[in-house]
Amino acid sequence: MLEQLKKEVYEANMELPKRGLVTYTWGNVSGIDREQGLFVIKPSGVSYDDLKPEDMVVVDLKGNKVEGNFNPSSDTATHLELYLAFPEIGGVVHTHSPVATAWAQAGRSIPCYGTTHADYFKGDIPCTRSLTEEEVNNGYEKNTGLVIVETFSGLNPLYVPGVLCKNHGPFTWGKNAAEAVYNAVVLEEVAKMNLMTEQLNNKMSPAPKYIQDKHFLRKHGPNAYYGQS
């Protein structure tokens, strides 16, 4: 069942430790088959060293496990809300990558200070509000997804393919699982650069809007001219 998607999601998961984004099991990737209305996600708490493509768990869009020998990631309900609210996306990633997590813990959106950020994220990378006690105690993972969706009111999720969950850490997404991981790597690099930028200049303002737009549109949209296509 969904063998090709399981393979892609497996490979995307394995990129996380390879790229230095996860310690132990602190991350998970999923990918969706929109036609069948099913997504595939890492099992909960399984070590990356032991992970195999066939261990991926298949879940439907009501959050029920459809196939798999393991329990799906404890963050499955968050992935589900993102798939429901953002029909453009095909893959979702969660990590505790250290610098992005520091911004999330600090409760700060990441301002766009330069072109590395602007090449992939249009404007700030937003930080959500805190969940309420009620939201934490009743449906925590689902509410984590809903507060991300609330944060993206008025934003295009493919133009801003990631978010910081306050006191928690980053989620990123993309057209598919591989692109979602790519954006998780970009986010960590940008988080690191921008932390150091503020250490070097304590009166930073964002890069001029016209530079941000130029770089984003070099890589995205009908007039993109970066790369080979």
Place this chain on the structure above:
Amino acid sequence: MLEQLKKEVYEANMELPKRGLVTYTWGNVSGIDREQGLFVIKPSGVSYDDLKPEDMVVVDLKGNKVEGNFNPSSDTATHLELYLAFPEIGGVVHTHSPVATAWAQAGRSIPCYGTTHADYFKGDIPCTRSLTEEEVNNGYEKNTGLVIVETFSGLNPLYVPGVLCKNHGPFTWGKNAAEAVYNAVVLEEVAKMNLMTEQLNNKMSPAPKYIQDKHFLRKHGPNAYYGQS
């Protein structure tokens, strides 16, 4: 004698350089056999490159060497006090991992700023008081253990599986040697994230208590639902 435990303690020791927590010989792991009242610990000052399972030293609960070709770790008396005071624990680790050591040198407990911390440590990771001159000059390593025990008055050592010894560095523990090492890795990651968090926001307060509790109890206690069990 205690061949299986020696192997486990050896493997837990070897995780320390593999995970980047030790330079040269700056760390040691022990594990206990509660039934026999004996624990097994790294020999003092032996290079990790040369270490073998049979080099592990067996010590009784009066601190006497029972078996081994080498002297036990110079921190043996600290491990012993922890085993005596915390009957729930089965393994102890000491390192000088750089960021946790920086918090210890700064004399600061690590506040819980997010879920990475809350998944493994319930509340602050405490820093001990300074030892007095008398405590340092007479039974330094034993007193290091006793001041840790004093710091944990009213705390559950399995809910807060680690401590910072002021001006020195971290000790962690767990159900067994492997889990104690796992907690040493978590502590270093959390120390790093929380240092950067304060650099990004100089008015931090801890994460809301209900978020801390939610994450700790997702992974611990009767209602835990993370992982496969």
Place this chain on the structure above:
Amino acid sequence: MLEQLKKEVYEANMELPKRGLVTYTWGNVSGIDREQGLFVIKPSGVSYDDLKPEDMVVVDLKGNKVEGNFNPSSDTATHLELYLAFPEIGGVVHTHSPVATAWAQAGRSIPCYGTTHADYFKGDIPCTRSLTEEEVNNGYEKNTGLVIVETFSGLNPLYVPGVLCKNHGPFTWGKNAAEAVYNAVVLEEVAKMNLMTEQLNNKMSPAPKYIQDKHFLRKHGPNAYYGQS
């Protein structure tokens, strides 16, 4: 066509990920054959894992592609302006190496705080002004080159073999592609050291001029005595 130069430029490109200066495709190296008036540059958006010497693209000094299966780097017009303005140089590098990029985002020239810097860069490593909206919207990459040239008015580009483009990142250069990469590595190391230097002393001034000159001239010019020549 230009097989030897393609090989050199390919090898210089491959040094970038090996030295930890690039994530994904965020960097490019070129090298020039001054006699033929042609330069060779990395293709745009091609992964370093897949790159081969024959993928290098040949470009003339009007910016036209002369040979190659791929589009040249999107930064080709910047490289071109540097070759036109600085006849002494034979290779150019662009990266988003994280610490140099942080200085660029902070809009700060890197002061010379010590001999590591002075061994390779005479005086500050300058940061350009921001490009205007007009300069960004009409010929962005060419104007990036022109603003670097403007910044170097009165400077010897072989004595200061690199620059920070504001809100963007570093360019470096040298006698050939390999030396340009060497200078990119030096720049990142110096950027890192000097960030930490300011964290340790918030009232820094540059190293005495006579120390800067001594070190630069130990390695450069007729009285150099470092190394074997």
Place this chain on the structure above:
Amino acid sequence: MLEQLKKEVYEANMELPKRGLVTYTWGNVSGIDREQGLFVIKPSGVSYDDLKPEDMVVVDLKGNKVEGNFNPSSDTATHLELYLAFPEIGGVVHTHSPVATAWAQAGRSIPCYGTTHADYFKGDIPCTRSLTEEEVNNGYEKNTGLVIVETFSGLNPLYVPGVLCKNHGPFTWGKNAAEAVYNAVVLEEVAKMNLMTEQLNNKMSPAPKYIQDKHFLRKHGPNAYYGQS
């Protein structure tokens, strides 16, 4: 000639890139044969990838090259002054390791904030004064050695086996070349920990003297009890 010493000095040199202390050729190690009054040092500017034991250069205590196909390190005159002034030492190391260099550039001695430092260095790791213009222009490398010796007036060089040269970087030493490299690694680790310690607590004072002494004397002197001897 001095084959065994050349091998030891070669191996000590090769530890520098392996331990992450040098970029390119930014470091050198020497070792001395006190009976013959000769020391062996890395050749100047030779890549670590190409270095061989037989490339080591033999120098006498007047600074004359006695044997070798290459020029000795440009820092040879500094090593020589240290051997002349400190008869207890058998090996000398110079690096530009980034964090120790940042302290040197900041012009700050490293205070003893904890036991990692106290295990190997008794008290502050001192930073020299700046060299005068005269000292730089006439016999720079020799004067670098002399200003280190001046800084150590009243200090035991085996109790404080390293120094920061202002605006330049660290020198360390030890009983032999291998121990000098060991101390260079310790210095970089301590430099890193202590930078972070000040970031966590901007009102730091040194660790209590009795803790510093306890740790130093656990490892040094007649009552040492760390390790196997």
